[in-house]
Amino acid sequence: TLQAGQAGNAIGHSFWQQLCQEHGISQDGTLEDYAQDAGFDRKDVFFYQADDDHYIPRSILVDLEPRVINNILSSPFANLYNPENIYVSQDGGGAANNWAMGYHAAERIYDEVFDMIDREADGSDSLEGFMLLHSIAGGTGSGLGSFLLERLNDRFPKKLIQTYSVFPNNQETSDVVVQPYNSILALKRLVNHADSVVVLDNAALSRIAADRLHVQNPSFSQTNQLVSTVMSASTTTLRYPGYMNNDLSSIIASLIPTPRCHFLMTSFTPFTSDQIEKAKSIRKTTVLDVMRRLLQPKNRMVSAPTSKTSCYISLLNIIQGDVDPTDVHKSLLRIRERQLANFIPWGPASIQVALTRKSPYVPSSHRVNGLMLANHTSIASLFKRVRDQYDRLMKRNAFLEPYKRERMFSNNMDEFHDSREVVQDMIDEYQVGYLTPKFLLTKRTSRHQKDLIIQNITHIKMIINNKLTLSRLGATTTGIDVTESNVKMAKLHSEQDPYFTPDRLDYQYIAAEDLAKQGEEKFDVVCAMEVIEHVDKPAEFLKTCSKLVKRMF
Numbered sequence: 001t002l003q004a005g006q007a008g009n010a011i012g013h014s015f016w017q018q019l020c021q022e023h024g025i026s027q028d029g030t031l032e033d034y035a036q037d038a039g040f041d042r043k044d045v046f047f048y049q050a051d052d053d054h055y056i057p058r059s060i061l062v063d064l065e066p067r068v069i070n071n072i073l074s075s076p077f078a079n080l081y082n083p084e085n086i087y088v089s090q091d092g093g094g095a096a097n098n099w100a101m102g103y104h105a106a107e108r109i110y111d112e113v114f115d116m117i118d119r120e121a122d123g124s125d126s127l128e129g130f131m132l133l134h135s136i137a138g139g140t141g142s143g144l145g146s147f148l149l150e151r152l153n154d155r156f157p158k159k160l161i162q163t164y165s166v167f168p169n170n171q172e173t174s175d176v177v178v179q180p181y182n183s184i185l186a187l188k189r190l191v192n193h194a195d196s197v198v199v200l201d202n203a204a205l206s207r208i209a210a211d212r213l214h215v216q217n218p219s220f221s222q223t224n225q226l227v228s229t230v231m232s233a234s235t236t237t238l239r240y241p242g243y244m245n246n247d248l249s250s251i252i253a254s255l256i257p258t259p260r261c262h263f264l265m266t267s268f269t270p271f272t273s274d275q276i277e278k279a280k281s282i283r284k285t286t287v288l289d290v291m292r293r294l295l296q297p298k299n300r301m302v303s304a305p306t307s308k309t310s311c312y313i314s315l316l317n318i319i320q321g322d323v324d325p326t327d328v329h330k331s332l333l334r335i336r337e338r339q340l341a342n343f344i345p346w347g348p349a350s351i352q353v354a355l356t357r358k359s360p361y362v363p364s365s366h367r368v369n370g371l372m373l374a375n376h377t378s379i380a381s382l383f384k385r386v387r388d389q390y391d392r393l394m395k396r397n398a399f400l401e402p403y404k405r406e407r408m409f410s411n412n413m414d415e416f417h418d419s420r421e422v423v424q425d426m427i428d429e430y431q432v433g434y435l436t437p438k439f440l441l442t443k444r445t446s447r448h449q450k451d452l453i454i455q456n457i458t459h460i461k462m463i464i465n466n467k468l469t470l471s472r473l474g475a476t477t478t479g480i481d482v483t484e485s486n487v488k489m490a491k492l493h494s495e496q497d498p499y500f501t502p503d504r505l506d507y508q509y510i511a512a513e514d515l516a517k518q519g520e521e522k523f524d525v526v527c528a529m530e531v532i533e534h535v536d537k538p539a540e541f542l543k544t545c546s547k548l549v550k551r552m553f
Contacts, residue, residue, distance in 0.1 A: 001046070001059040001131045002117070002148060005102075005141030006068045007166045008133040009061055010220060011200075013072050014228035015133070016057050016080065019046055022232065022359035023239070028079040029054035035361060045238050048123065058124070060116050061086045062148075064105055064140045065094035085116050095139025099182040100406035102143020114151065121156070128248050129160030129195070137168035137179040142186035149193040158488075160248050162196040164231060169202040170385045178399050180389035181416070187386065188419035190263075191426050195488075196252045197263045198234065198373070200227055201382060203303040211298065212271050230268050230301065233371035236320060236356045245316070245354040253492050254352055255314045255375050260429050263379050265302040267372040269293040285368045287323055288331040291351070294372040295340050302379060310378035311342040316352045321368040328353050344377070380430035387423055394420075 003012035020027070023043050024035025029050075047055040057080060063069050066088045072078065073086075087109065095102035106113070121127050130152055134141035145163075152161055165186075168179050176182070190197050205226055209218035237245040245251050256262045269290055293299055294317060297306055304310075319328065332351055335341060343349035358364060393399065394416065403409040409416075 001057065001133065003059060003061045004132065004134040004145045004148060005063055005138060006065075007135035007138070008141050008145070009063055009068045009072065011164065011166070011224055011227050011231075012059065012061070012133045013075070013077070014221075014224040015231045016059065017077060018228045018232045019057075019239075020077075020080070021362050023047070023055075024361045025055050027076045029056060031055065032361070040240065040357070041359075042239050042241060044125075046235070056080070056082050058120060059085060060113070060120065062109075062113055062144065063087075064089040064092075064102065064144065066092050085120065087113055087116065095143055096402070097139045097176045097178060097182070098402050098406075099139060099143040099146070099178075099185045100403045100408055102139040102141075102145075103147050103408065104143075104406050105140075106144040106147035110147075110151070113148075114155070117152075117155075127156075127159060129162060130156070132161065132163040132165075132194075134163065135166040135168075136183045136186035136190070137166070137176055138182065141166070142182040146186050146189040149189045153193045160195045160252060161193065162198070162248065162252070163190060163194050164198045164200060164227070165190060166200045166202060166227075167382060167386075169206060170389060178393075178402070180386060180393050181399070181403065183386045184390045184419045184423055185415065187383065187426075188422045191260060191422050195259075195262060196256060198230075199263055199265055199302050199379065199382065200230075201302045204301045207303065208271075208299070208301065226268075226271070226301075229271065230266050230371065233268060233318060233320065233369075234266070234373060236371075237318060237354050240357045240359075242354065242356055245318075245352075249492055251316065251373070255316055255373060257313060257347065257375075258429070259488075260426050261313060261375060263375070263383075263426075264373050265300050265304070265376055265379055266374070267294045267296075267299040267301065268370070269299055270366055270369060285366045286331075287319060287327040287368055288334055290319065290368050290370040291317055291331050291335060292340065294370050295335070302382060304376070304378040304381045306378050310376065311344050313344050313347060313375040313377065314352070315341065315343075315372065315374045316354060318354045318356060318371045318373070319368060320356055320358045320370065321364075321366075322357075323355055323368060325355070328355070377430050380427045383423055383427050383430075387420065387427065390420060 001012065001015075003009045019025075023041055024032040025043070025047070026032055030053075043055060046058055048058060050056050059081065061069055061072070061081065069086060069088050072081070089105065089109065095105060132145060132148060132152075134145035136142045136145075149161065149163075152159075168176075168183065202223070205223045206218060208226060209215050209222055213222060215222060237251070238247065245254065252262075255264060270285060270293070297304075332353070335351065336349075341349075341351060358369075394413075400409075400413070
């Protein structure tokens with residue numbers, strides 16, 4: 001877990017306090033007497049034991065100014081952290097709410113920070129990935145966070161990166177006038193280098209705090225409690241493993257069908273006074289009631305207006321408590337009958353459910369609570385707000401001087417323009433999510449499908465419904481893509497299904513044109529999906545594809 005900047009460290013500190021409560025770990029890292037005999041939880045996922053048996057968070061705290069980290073080190077949990085894993089810039093000047101300053105400061109401290117990361121990674125028995133906690137609006141969280149994402153991807157290309165990213169409240173005037181610049185630059189890195197982004201929208205957090213906590217102007221502490229509750233719930237299947245979704249890869253694979261569309265929104269219910277001070281109480285909870293509340297827009301932690309065309313791409317409910325699986329089945333049938341969840345037409349219209357136990361050490365006044373992790377097309381509206389605010393500033397060339405003083409922007413503004421283009425592409429992809437993809441299928445043989453050799457050239461959308469369905473019919477599929485992240489995501493999906501062995505389903509990082517140059521007519525079928533959207537010259541592209549097909553008649 002990497003905590004970058006003020007927001008990242010404040011949220012991270014609340015998260016570790018929550019985990020300590022749930023696992024019976026005291027403020028100094030020792031195991032409480034009442035938790036000595038428990039063996040059903042996996043503390044080792046987020047903690048490791050020191051030589052004196054104290055539990056230490058697998059966490060690295062980084063900031064360019066000392067205030068938040070000093071508060072942590074003067075709190076009752078000061079002795080919980082490994083002091084070797086805390087970095088505060090010596091000058092303590094921060095990044096002045098400037099993405100470029102944060103990014104270039106990260107370049108200067110690269111060796112020190114990555115020494116910590118390498119030490120923690122080498123000390124892990126089975127490292128699956130990284131969690132980055134940060135904000136995209138300020139200087140350190142956005143700039144230094146962007147740098148960390150890029151370098152983590154380079155240094156650990158096969159490891160997953162999940163972020164918990166705080167988005168600014170764009171509906172109110174901000175003290176940080178350049179936050180649209182910082183946000184657009186950070187979003188480019190979140191699109192290109194993260195495998196999964198859990199979006200934490202400050203506007204939605206304030207709305208939920210007002211509704212659930214009866215507080216019109218919630219403190220940072222109260223919103224951090226909301227976030228830490230959600231973070232804790234989203235990791236329960238890792239810490240209290242069951243029969244499914246007990247590792248990060250399975251969660252990501254179930255929610256993200258295409259690499260760019262990896263921004264997730266959350267809902268949690270019910271917030272209780274056991275978790276959040278002053279929380280509004282709910283008298284009775286059932287599985288159906290919890291699942292229905294999770295689908296209500298007012299409980300989402302993203303302020304995204306819904307429309308008739310907006311829909312779920314994927315949805316996972318993590319239900320905590322003593323739950324009868326038959327209740328879950330009945331609840332899903334009821335939700336389907338009432339059409340409470342609108343899904344994309346080209347994917348499976350089903351709510352995935354993971355059941356997990358509650359911590360026995362944290363009192364709860366409710367029998368059941370739930371968390372929703374959802375991939376929803378309406379999240380594009382959040383990115384549109386960032387884009388529109390950026391456009392208004394850039395149109396006037398406002399507040400650019402502090403950026404021009406940094407090396408990356410000293411000669412031109414290309415990085416800004418490129419970042420906007422990446423964000424626009426991602427918005428477009430979410431907007432077409434509710435459309436049925438167009439398939440171009442060319443068949444040159446009448447042989448039985450079990451003998452077909454299929455070439456699939458695609459943007460990796462429809463991965464289950466296209467390539468894998470054809471493979472299930474007995475065909476051998478070669479997936480081809482020119483983007484490494486697409487191939488990485490495709491392999492992640494196929495690894496979740498034991499049916500797809502390497503001889504049945506293969507993914508190659510290679511351009512179709514390069515394959516054609518080999519001069520081999522090796523495929524019976526070519527699938528080119530969404531070619532109109534993702535290829536500049538589709539006619540020439542398809543002509544190239546046809547060269548790869550065996551000419552059997």
